[in-house]
Amino acid sequence: MGDVVYYLSHTTPYAIKKSTIVAKKELPYNHHFRLLEGCELTLANGTVLEYNDIFDSKEQAIAYIVADLKSSLAYKRIALQTLQQEIATEERLLTFFEGKQKKLP
Numbered sequence: 732m733g734d735v736v737y738y739l740s741h742t743t744p745y746a747i748k749k750s751t752i753v754a755k756k757e758l759p760y761n762h763h764f765r766l767l768e769g770c771e772l773t774l775a776n777g778t779v780l781e782y783n784d785i786f787d788s789k790e791q792a793i794a795y796i797v798a799d800l801k802s803s804l805a806y807k808r809i810a811l812q813t814l815q816q817e818i819a820t821e822e823r824l825l826t827f828f829e830g831k832q833k834k835l836p
Contacts (some may be wrong), residue, residue: 736774736785737792745800747792750774 732752754773758781772784773800786792 736772736787737789738778738780738785739792741794745796747789747796748776749789750776750778766790815834 734752737747737749741750752772753775756771758769758771773779
């Protein structure tokens, strides 16, 4: 208790918040939701988080954000490339079938 922690805001994307731990509650193993025991932390500002959602330093929080943004951008680039390929395929098909349509009596 009393440790300073950093966490990401649930209301503002990528906003890093700082608070102090005031209470810790052990969470029992539950085969439906968690494989390992965990703990729930109550912070001085009233926020309740699981242990996995906190960082020991602002630098760790920033490193997490950087990794998350890189991953998100990589995924979106792949999704964009996939859409561009689908658009190109459908444009070729459209051109082909419009040509067929013009040849019809």
